[in-house]
Amino acid sequence: MSKLKVGIVGGSGYAGGEFLRLALNHPNLEITQVTSERNAGDPITFVHPNLRGRTNLKFRRMADLEPVDVLVLALPHGNAAKRFSQFAGLADTIIDLSADFRIKDLDLYKKYYNEDHPAPELVDQWVYGNPELHREELKGAKRIACAGCFATSAILALYPLLKLGVPQPKDIIVTGLVGSSAAGASASAASHHPERDNSYRVYAATGHRHYAELHQELPGNFPIHLTAIAGPHVRGILTTAQLWIPDGYSERDVWGAFREVYGSEPFIRIVKVRKGIHRYPDPKLVSGTNYCDIGFEVDQESGRVVVMSAIDNLVKGTAGHAIQSLNIAQGWEETLGLEFAGLHP
Amino acid sequence: MSKLKVGIVGGSGYAGGEFLRLALNHPNLEITQVTSERNAGDPITFVHPNLRGRTNLKFRRMADLEPVDVLVLALPHGNAAKRFSQFAGLADTIIDLSADFRIKDLDLYKKYYNEDHPAPELVDQWVYGNPELHREELKGAKRIACAGCFATSAILALYPLLKLGVPQPKDIIVTGLVGSSAAGASASAASHHPERDNSYRVYAATGHRHYAELHQELPGNFPIHLTAIAGPHVRGILTTAQLWIPDGYSERDVWGAFREVYGSEPFIRIVKVRKGIHRYPDPKLVSGTNYCDIGFEVDQESGRVVVMSAIDNLVKGTAGHAIQSLNIAQGWEETLGLEFAGLHP
Amino acid sequence: MSKLKVGIVGGSGYAGGEFLRLALNHPNLEITQVTSERNAGDPITFVHPNLRGRTNLKFRRMADLEPVDVLVLALPHGNAAKRFSQFAGLADTIIDLSADFRIKDLDLYKKYYNEDHPAPELVDQWVYGNPELHREELKGAKRIACAGCFATSAILALYPLLKLGVPQPKDIIVTGLVGSSAAGASASAASHHPERDNSYRVYAATGHRHYAELHQELPGNFPIHLTAIAGPHVRGILTTAQLWIPDGYSERDVWGAFREVYGSEPFIRIVKVRKGIHRYPDPKLVSGTNYCDIGFEVDQESGRVVVMSAIDNLVKGTAGHAIQSLNIAQGWEETLGLEFAGLHP
Amino acid sequence: MSKLKVGIVGGSGYAGGEFLRLALNHPNLEITQVTSERNAGDPITFVHPNLRGRTNLKFRRMADLEPVDVLVLALPHGNAAKRFSQFAGLADTIIDLSADFRIKDLDLYKKYYNEDHPAPELVDQWVYGNPELHREELKGAKRIACAGCFATSAILALYPLLKLGVPQPKDIIVTGLVGSSAAGASASAASHHPERDNSYRVYAATGHRHYAELHQELPGNFPIHLTAIAGPHVRGILTTAQLWIPDGYSERDVWGAFREVYGSEPFIRIVKVRKGIHRYPDPKLVSGTNYCDIGFEVDQESGRVVVMSAIDNLVKGTAGHAIQSLNIAQGWEETLGLEFAGLHP
Structure with a gap:
């Protein structure tokens, strides 16, 4: 060819x-x-x-x-x-x-x-x-x-549970940690190395534009809220999404939901390891790759699920x-x- | 003397x-x-x-x-x-x-x-x-x-609005970004430089111990949920707290609440600047100091308030x-x- | 097959x-x-x-x-x-x-x-x-x-001019900046993130073991001296080698020497750009690759040549x-x- | 007053x-x-x-x-x-x-x-x-x-031995690792965070302007050569200077020279510790301070002395x-x- x-x-x-x-x-x-x-x-x-x-x-x-x-x-x-x-x-x-x-x-x-x-x-x-x-x-x-990059990390974290209609109708909070490459190649005060190095700045506490993509793409009309933080790294987004599952819906069920929706996806890896330091998604590990790593943890007492996703924003x-x-x-x-x-x- | x-x-x-x-x-x-x-x-x-x-x-x-x-x-x-x-x-x-x-x-x-x-x-x-x-x-x-360090950053962010009984009785989500010095001076796999540098790891998605301090210290019995993330910096915690204010409670009112409760505190600085890159708290800027910088942003449409606090975990x-x-x-x-x-x- | x-x-x-x-x-x-x-x-x-x-x-x-x-x-x-x-x-x-x-x-x-x-x-x-x-x-x-990794970066920087017998018989100084991955995967005080982050430590001012490899591999019995510095990065070595060329030997001649010796090497890139920020080798740019980037600059007044090489120590x-x-x-x-x-x- | x-x-x-x-x-x-x-x-x-x-x-x-x-x-x-x-x-x-x-x-x-x-x-x-x-x-x-900042780190490293006329009349090589704050507060391509983070760039292999200060201030007309490298940190300079002592001049003598010249200086600390990870000067440790930490190591076999100095370039x-x-x-x-x-x- x-x-x-x-x-x-x-x-x-x-x-x-x-x-x-x-x-x-x-x-x-x-x-x-x-x-x-x-x-x-x-x-x-x-x-x-x-x-x-x-x-x-x-x-x-x-x-x-x-x-x-x-x-x-x-x-x-x-x-x-x-x-x-x-x-x-x-x-x-x-x-x-x-x-x-x-x-x-x-x-x-x-x-x-x-x-x-x-x-x-x-x-x-x-x-x-x-x-x-x-x-x-x-x-x-x-x-x-x-x-969009932040939109992708958030949508992929939320999609399975929302598609299956699992969450309770409570506010979903999504927080993203975004690297400096996401702001582009033009030098600016915000990305000046002496200022950005070692720094964490909330740059979109509310009103991030990528919400428009979540609104369009995610099923179920759940109330979703975004907060975006600029971190001191170059590549990668770590997103945490906080949502609530009904009584009786277990961690095993969450696992099943992700497997059902993403089971054959070539670029999504469910990351949930019981021991060691690499138990959950970390943007460092997907740097340069097309993977979206996704993990989750359930607080049975409150029914809260924390879904984590990590991507390279440029890939x-x-x-x-x-x-x-x-x-x-x-x-x-x-x-x-x-x-x-x-x-x- | x-x-x-x-x-x-x-x-x-x-x-x-x-x-x-x-x-x-x-x-x-x-x-x-x-x-x-x-x-x-x-x-x-x-x-x-x-x-x-x-x-x-x-x-x-x-x-x-x-x-x-x-x-x-x-x-x-x-x-x-x-x-x-x-x-x-x-x-x-x-x-x-x-x-x-x-x-x-x-x-x-x-x-x-x-x-x-x-x-x-x-x-x-x-x-x-x-x-x-x-x-x-x-x-x-x-x-x-x-x-405790994470507890302090969360308590100081939440205390004024909770003390004044402002928030609606909805779940409050608190996310902390914590530096490597918080894990102490003993070498460990989690703090091994090649692993920790450039890495973000959620180490307590749910169930962080410092919740006990929040439960004890914060008034009002609000449902509060913590997530802690280990970031690639050494000193400092950036905490974001997401809570909901009633209809009619404005950003100016939030400002007033913080001023009322913290007005004469020598080590709390309310940080909310309209322009530039230093609009909100940043743990980099309080490194080595005893300051807790606190800022906030209101999403009027949803009634969401994002309160941010930054401290040096060791100070x-x-x-x-x-x-x-x-x-x-x-x-x-x-x-x-x-x-x-x-x-x- | x-x-x-x-x-x-x-x-x-x-x-x-x-x-x-x-x-x-x-x-x-x-x-x-x-x-x-x-x-x-x-x-x-x-x-x-x-x-x-x-x-x-x-x-x-x-x-x-x-x-x-x-x-x-x-x-x-x-x-x-x-x-x-x-x-x-x-x-x-x-x-x-x-x-x-x-x-x-x-x-x-x-x-x-x-x-x-x-x-x-x-x-x-x-x-x-x-x-x-x-x-x-x-x-x-x-x-x-x-x-060895530091040895490789130094040998590849020095080999062409030494093989061709170019340098004057004066002391050659080689300084290497080495990332934390070179010390291995076991946690140690020296590689504890709070200590290593943002830090530069000379760990072998004199007497680096890899000198043995230079002594064995490099022609001409030139007096060569190594200094190794641990830098705050994970992967990569930037090596600078300082040596002296005879009167009349120009920058163009240095270029010719490197081309003659490395002209067809698949993993050596001669990097010498007149403008911009990427004028010389940078270990960041070869991270994860098998390249050794090599550059040089001549001080015509003193006859000094500074040869720079960058590799990923793990590749x-x-x-x-x-x-x-x-x-x-x-x-x-x-x-x-x-x-x-x-x-x- | x-x-x-x-x-x-x-x-x-x-x-x-x-x-x-x-x-x-x-x-x-x-x-x-x-x-x-x-x-x-x-x-x-x-x-x-x-x-x-x-x-x-x-x-x-x-x-x-x-x-x-x-x-x-x-x-x-x-x-x-x-x-x-x-x-x-x-x-x-x-x-x-x-x-x-x-x-x-x-x-x-x-x-x-x-x-x-x-x-x-x-x-x-x-x-x-x-x-x-x-x-x-x-x-x-x-x-x-x-x-100047690099000049200061180099001059303070070299002054005692040169003032006392110790070194042999051989080329002295000085290499400096300089943080991004030294280039100033204006955003530029070279200091754009995505480019500078994790990067090492030789920006003055030869011909650094601060040589003029060394030439003016240092006694003895020794041939001195500077190389400056931009490192991925914000504050601080680590300088290594390579010079040669005569036969019979011992490490103890070098120590004596530094003590003689700097014995009562309030901001110079001679750093030379036999064990542990903080054996030599590290710019991280003087960040924000007015100290210049100075250390040295002697290679008795070749008569080479490596003098190291660390300062905060802004202090x-x-x-x-x-x-x-x-x-x-x-x-x-x-x-x-x-x-x-x-x-x-």
Whole structure:
């Protein structure tokens, strides 16, 4: 089979760079174009030095894009939708890594993104790029809107119990610890190393935008509340979700629910070990991988369940599930290009 | 005034070492004895190298303790109570940094510490060492049982609204991010640097022992649930507490509640800034200090309040509020020896 | 081709675990046995949680080892040599990751390892496992003694100029920054997270054992001096080597020397970029990979050259060049199983 | 005694902020003005949140400066000299934290700062602000040019042996590990947290500007060479200096040399412990303090001495020795305001 030609728009950021890293290792993909207005003319290894020896490509300008088989948009929020006409004709398959086409409800979009959707007529063409929830729709999909990173960690933690209608109708609290790479490659006061190192900052105590994705994707209309904390690490999100099970619903039942819903998922690992230091999910252990590790603990006295999930925000949270979604869309083996096992220690 | 002579039992650990650091800088205290069975005969700077040039004291054995004015017990859990007869006659004032004498309800103690209390007849002699809640009782106190570190961060975050009876009777979720120094100075698999660096591990999803302190200290019998996460930092706890306010209770009212209860507290700072990167409490900024920084954010739509608190677990969480409690007990200026402002960056 | 069966002795440490990670991803290798006396009976993922979903193997005792094609010894120093009789018959090919069989000169061994060599009659059977210097000898090799991690970073930095006889006969200073994983998986005071985090400790100002390897491997009898510093990171070594070139020898000549010696090496990248923040080697960028990145800068005024090299101590410094050496020994493609490109950021 | 009124120009940077922190704790100083063009009108705690509760001052513009007793210039390089006429009349005592007035040799200045000195006629008025080398000149000084941070760590490591003429006339190699705070408070690609965390970058393999200070301050015209590495920590410099002693000069002699020269220095601690993990200087242990810890190790076989020094670049490397110099200039106790002992762990 000849490889699909891939172009990346906005390839100097972390999301684009991560797609590039994964695609260079994918047997069915060939990266042929990567754009960066700021770095046009430079080798892409100037910005992504981990790829030295792996590619000789140089950044080009967006204006110099030529048709490809797959176009990946890795642009700041709003750009993909506002400028979609210049991308639409360039490729049969388009993957957007931004939030632009994730939300189907235009009012919900407006509430969380503070503006009318720039291209409302296009929204319905896009499949929400979460393979665990939308595998069937992804088959053959030509427009894939990749899920948000914090949203993914929260949705995957909550989905099984909510889908099965298990929780009591009480408030569900979701807290996420998010690494600095999630804020992107542009230097800023918040990500200045002397300030960020060793620091924990609640950056969205309430009102995190990714709530819109949870609202859309999770069944059951449970009251869900998000709090997001910026931690002193680079990659990874650890999410804890607190919810309540009915009397008589045991830890074994919780286990069964996760097994029922995720039993054959290639990238979800149920982590619950009785001893040692690795008893629960830890974002360190999935760094660089497409895994979402999920664990849980039940407080029988109060009926509280704490579900924990860990992902790499740039892989399972962005570029990895983009690749996974593309594999599904193309009818390929779902794990192609996503084989990296992660490091320890 | 002549200085009070102070002895520290178990001075090679982090809690004892921190008391030592603060006491060496206290105008009314003079450290005369520090014990460590393992390091007896070594200079204390061998274990606490930050104190080089500040003291020539050497560790001695517990058996060699002589009477002092103030005895500080910094022993592993259970030791202070089980061996109290050997300490009781040595000093007029005794401060225990362990959990042994914090809990007044013996059943509660048993539930969370998995054994009958070793010295139930002594429990009532001790004042719970939280200056903000027990200032009056601390005046003249001779037995001070210092509050736990995670408990302190949670209690100080929740106390004002609970004392004023504000929250709705819904579940309150408290999540703490705890640094590695809280697990003590003994090397262990969980604190092995290659494992702990860059890692987030939920170590008490449910059932954290410090719940016993919250149950005892917080008014109103609200259902409170704790989750504790070990983070990749050394010092500090960031705690978020999620609770619900009634309709009509505004962010301004929350502010008023905190001001009313903590308005004149020397070590509590209400942190709520509208712009910039330091909008809320951050444990990095209180490292080495006795401050508890507290902030909050209200989601008007759901009535949810997120209260955040940040402390240094070894200072405001242990040795610092021990000194603060002692200052109160002795009738001294409450801030003596606790003047360090913290570093930035 | 059927896969070679591989056994790992001492598989609960970091070196053994890293070999396991790489071998599980190697098309020609099949791990069939992994020993750990302490964890016998436990799944290997209990110790190496990154491999969850990749293997169901359990640790067994060394006494239960059965014959394999390739046996990898990942034991503490001294054990491979002292107990070699129990391993010799188990496999046609044996790879030792310890220092036991690296040094051919028994006096040199004694000087740096403080004892007579436990098995002097075996030393000559072993090839020093550094592919860049010993590729020809490695072809068909049955006994491979993998090079030390700091030694590898220093040897690869110095080899080209020394081989070509370039430097002046002045003292060469080599300084290495070494991550905490190099000290192994056993918890210790030196690697206790509260102590190691944010800390820099010179642990071998003079007299580092790996000098023996430099002495043996580097041509020209130059006076070389090592200093090793423990840094607050987990993986990776950054080495700087300071040496002097003759008058008239330019930076272009240095470049030419490295190209001449390493021009076709699959795992050495010459890194020297004129602008940006990634101008020189950085261990962060080779983490998890088998690359050794090498750069240099010349001070024309003094004739000083600073050569920098960066490796992952567990990959190019241990398990990776073990795999690379094995690939060469078996006549396979040299890069098999070592394709991971590294992460950014 | 009434306190001296102090103004800080450029108080939103890290150097100015650190001077502010120390001065607020100094019994003889009162901060009355702090300028920041960008933050004028904001409370200084907006930028330096560690000072919450310690000061209510707001930033003002430079144009609004009023006369004070002591003016501290904390401006980017070149500004103090170019704009000195606007500061000269504002205060009797002026302390410059930049490099502008450190170098007396105008050719040397030009070589390392790439321009003619902007105010050559003023250079001689300034005393180089290194208390250990210039204590006598500092007494009564009105113009103090504080020494550079890396320069200070290197000079203090080398001075005793060089002053006593001990080393052989061979090349001296100095390697410094420098934290991210040394690059200042402005966000940049090099200090972007995702890039800097966990990373080691040689940023001045050769040609570091601080060489000019070593050349000026160190006796004996020894050939000295600097290499500077940016490490993944925030505060602190660990410097290793490699030099050669003559035959017969023992480790005891080295000890004697350091004791002879630094015996009564209040902020230099000779650190050389035979056992344990804190055998040598570690920048972690001096963080926030004005100490310079110095240790050494001798390789008797080669005559090599490795001298190690550790400082906090913002304290002993900048604001701390500014305060120490001012204390000397004013005839005060040299340690005033600099009593903080440092934290462990």
